[in-house]
Amino acid sequence: MSENAIATLTLASPEEVAGRHLAHHFDTPQQQFDSGKLGMWLFLGTEFLLFSGLFCAYAVYRMLHPQIFIYASRYLDPVSGALCTLVLVSSGFTMAWAIRCAQLGKRTALIIALLLTIAGGFGFLVIHGYEYFEEYQQHLMWGTHYHPAVNAPRQQVMVPKSGAVGGSWSQLNQLGKQGYLVAHSNIAPAAIGPAGPALAQRPADPVTAASVTAAASQPHNVQIFFGIYFLMTGLHSIHVIVGIILLTYLLVRAIRKDFGPGYYAPVDFIGLYWGVVDMIWMFLFPLLYLIH
Amino acid sequence: MTTTTVDIGEHAREEIPVGGNYLNQGKGIKSWLFTLDHKRIGLMYLISGLTMFFIGGMLAMVIRTQLLVPNGLIFHGSYEAYKHYNQVFTLHGIIMVFMVLVPIPPGALGNFVLPLMIGAKDVAFPRLNLLSYYLYVTGAIMAVVSTLLGAVDTGWTFYTPFSIQTETYVVWMVLGIFLLGFSSILTGLNFIVTIHKLRAPGMKWFRMPVFVWASYATSIIQVAATPVLGVTLLLLVAERVMGVGIFNSALGGDPVLFQDFFWFYSHPAVYIMILPAMGIVGEIITVFSRKPIFGYKFIVMSSLAIALIGFVVWGHHLFVNGQSAEWDAIFSFMTFFVAVPSAVKVFNWLATMYKGAISLTTPMLYALSFIVLFTIGGFTGVILGALATNVVLHDTYFVVAHFHYVMMGGTIIAFIGGLHYWWPKMFGRMYNETLGRITCVMLFIGINLTFFPQFIVGAEGMPRRYATYLPQYQPYMIASTVGAYIQLAAFVLMAGYLIHSLVRGKKAAANPWGASTLDWSMASPPTTGNFQQMPVVTQGPYHYEDMEYDGRLGGFVHVEPVPALAGVGAGH
Incomplete structure (x- = not known):
């Protein structure tokens, strides 16, 4: 079926373009697109489940030790977190725009939208990277690397960034x-040994x-919060990096004029992925930064 | 199902040379390494999986040989020696679970058979399928590398805190298993989409063979449970590399949380292992009883029920690990509940055979062995799921015997049965039936002799995973080891006649068993595109009245509605 489509392509209508991209084992482009979409949704489901382990760990420790989370979350800067959110949400919007442009065959607009989305991804990484850097300087790290009181170069940064609630x-x-x-x-x-009964x-x-x-001044095992924080945001950042790579691939193909009304499945699917990366951040931001 | 398949028109005749099939269409090593054909990928899974099964099996022989005498025949006398024993059983477990039982039944048989059964030209994402295979290979290689660097000695469960403390190469091994898990997710995803989107016209959901349903249920577990294993393993890596402390009580973490996470995957994973086996057994029993499967919808639904209930029983691994009594009771109840759909299957298989025209071929013997062995394994599972008995039997050889009955006597036996059943389709050759039957009987005896004594010593209190034991258990341990050697002999014999059949075996007909599912509707072996013409399905999967045996062809042919199409498959 695909060979027939390749044979005649002087004037490529959307149907012909779709036929050219039809793999041998599908009957219709629609069947191929639907399969791809179902596959993508299933994959995104597994992404949620991958994060769910960490959300579970978060829930367990927050339920058992709320004081750690209330205390430690103040060291995270909600402004910077909000900025990250803003950048990611904007890139989500440009991604949705990119899909629409691909469907309509507007190549220039597609390229611009993809570039903006990629810029959003990088912007997120830069802002968040700076946060990591600050935390690294203050030794606000995970597990064994958490020792801010002993090694912090500037004692004053130990002051929580947001206002304290009542009670010591x-x-x-x-x-x-x-x-x-x-x-x-x-x-x-800490330092008591295995949990036991x-x-x-x-x-x-x-x-x-x-x-x-x-x-007196801080709860025990604050490092647990930072362990969870770094794992969750770290895994999320890895997904952002993967997303940027995928978007760059889309950009190259967009420049090569691959996408149009007849064929835009990759833009659609990677757009879904980017949406899920956004959405996971939407959960991470309040859970980590906005604890009161 | 009545179909309009295998009508080789003139057009098709030009494309495919006489005798052409997926094995010889495309030559050279590259045509295999970069193939997108689900049948070739299935075959590559089969070869890799059997290789891993061989390695895992040899490790098992080391374990059984060690346990011939109370002080240990191979490793004895020093801490180092006992540590080596720990490494041996750990590797045996990891290889068998993560590289054989989980990936191979779907990867080898599922890949080969599933698209054929639903009338598809391939799986939905052939490239992903190949990627999935290479992830499997890479994961297996990483496991081998970690073994060479310093074999893991944690047991296949990687319980913290020991897996954080041990100096062996846990990180390599765990990352390898992460890749294996990813491979498993991609296979499951591929199968789900294939079943949803690539069924032939008329192939309604309740016209799918039970093996397809079993694979569907398996795939759901693969997609829904494996990511949790992935994140658990990543956390373990973070624990070792970065010292994160989530599972480390010295840093305020909770080791039991690891067990919860681990078993959230690993308990459903045992249903990943057993469901395809149940599907295979269903196919074999209906064909060799010459009767449509009894209670088709119940069998289908019980597969799905097992998959779903399997997600809420993981706590039965933690009865003695500080779980609250309330949760213990809930998990125990849910564990009992799994027995219901399992029993539904067993009774339906028995009812299928009732008044059927049973022929005791090799695959059928394996299916019957499965029913016996799986029932023993299942019932002892209920004993272990009961709270009071679990406390006594926890971490004894009773547990070892239980899951070897289910995994070895269940999954492996059914897998081998399926391998024999689809062997003619895969390679176009018949194996020696007599040797096949002898081997099956040997395996049945070997498995029972190996694992039944372990129930007894377990009930008497012999702990698992020890390199030595009290002299009072020696008679049982000797019996067990003898059984293991009988199994080894059976496998050697099997390898012999199967390899022989590839070279000298009688050419197989299109449908040597008289099966009515679509996978037998094309020539053996199939061509690369599977079907010359899109099959159109008009009825359910099992019906045997419209075919009869043709001695000249060595296979069954449709007597109606088109007698002419019989010759097609068998002709070459």
Whole structure:
């Protein structure tokens, strides 16, 4: 079927273009497009599930240790996060515009829209990269690399960036230790060793309780928040990078005049991918930056 | 189903030389390495998978030989030696689970048969299919590399915190398995789209053969569960490389969370392993009983039910790991619940055979073995799913015996049965039927002798994964090892007659078994494009009254409506 289409292509109507791109095992371009779309949606479903593990970890730790999240989230800059959101959402809009341009066969507009989308991706990476850099400087890192109090070069940056809510951290910690916030935690505090049986069945730990009153200013295990933060945003950033590569591929093909009313499936599918990357950020931003 | 297939018109005759098929259309190594033909990719999966099965099997023989004497025949006396034993059983588990049981039934048989069964020219995304195969190969190579650098000794489950602490090359291995998982996702995605979009005209959902339904259910699990394994493994890598601490209690993390994540994939994964096997058994039983499958819709729905319920039972792996009593009860109940659709299948297979004209060919013997072995494995699964008995039997050889009955006696036996069943279609040759039957009986005896004694020692308290054991268990362990050697002999014999059949085997007819599904409607082996003409389906998958055996051809032919089309497949 595709050979027939190649034979006659002096005046390429959309139908002919579609026929030229028809793979041997499909009967109609529509069947091919529908298959591609279903495949893409399934793939995007697996992307959500990939992130779902991290969302799950987030939910578990936030439920068990809300004080860590309330405390640590203040070190993230909501303004910068909002800027990231703005840039990504705008690039989502230009992507949707790109799909429409591809469908209508407006090549120049398609190229512009793709360029803007790519710029949005890079903009996001730059803003977020700068955030990472700041956090790196302040040693606000994951797990073993979290030691801001000891090594922070500038003590003043340790001040939370957004305003504090009422009540001190030591109070919050006390609440936590009294079982108010972490009544069902089966996670041992730092340096105690493996979790063992659930906390509810275990007598209160006098050492930790004492150290809480002594250390006062921050909750235990803040590094958990930063671990989750870096994993979630890091995995998301990897997806942005992959998206930029895919968009560049689209750009090259757009310049080669590959897309038009008869054939725009790749733009459509990669647009869906970009939409999902946007959408995941829409969840990440409030969950990480806007905790009160 | 009645079809208008295999009508080789003049046009087609010009394109395909006489005797041309997917094996010889396109020559040279490149035509294989870059092929987009689902049948060739399936064959490559088959070869790779059997290679991995050989390696995993040899590791199993090492384990069984070690356990001949209480102090260990191979590894004994030192910490290092016992560590090597840990590495051996870990590799055995990883290879068998991630490189044989999960990818090979869909990758080899599914790839080959599924498009043929629904009347498609190929899977929906042939390039993705090839990518999926190469991801599998790359993952397997990474596993081999990690073995050479320092074989993992964590067990195939990679439980934290040990997998964070051990000095072996966990990261390589885990990244390899991540790629294998990605390959599995892509295969599942491909199959779902293929089934949704590429069915032949008239191939309604409830006209699809049960193997297609089983593959569909499998694919749903592959797509929905494997990403969670992916992120779990990535977290484990982050844990080791970056020290993130989410699973590390020393950093405030929770090791049990890893177990939850891991089993959220790995329990559904056992249904990835068993569902295609059930599909194969369904096909074999209906054909060799010469009766339409009993309770078709129930079999179909039970596949889907198993796939869905499989997602909510993972907690039964954590009964003794600090899970709350309420969750224990819920997971235990859901585990019992899986037994219902499984039993629906078994009863329907039995009802299919009832008053059927059963012929005890090699594939049928495998299917019957499957029913017996899977039932034993399934029932002991119920014992393990019960809370009180689980506490006693947890981490004993009883568990080992249970899942080997299900995986070896279930998946592998059905897979081999399917391999024999579709062998004529794949290669166009018949194997030696007598040797086939002898091998099946040997395997059946071998498996029971290997694994049944393990139920007994497990119930008596022998823990799994130990390099040594108390002398009182030795008679059982010797029986078990003898059984393993019988299995080895059976596999050697099988390899012998199957390879022999490739060279000397009798040429296979288009439809040597008299199956009514579309995969038998074209010549054996099929041509690259599968169907000369688009098949049009007008009825359900199983009906045997309109065909009869033709001795001259060595296969079945349609007696109505078009007697002439019989000669086509068998002619060359």
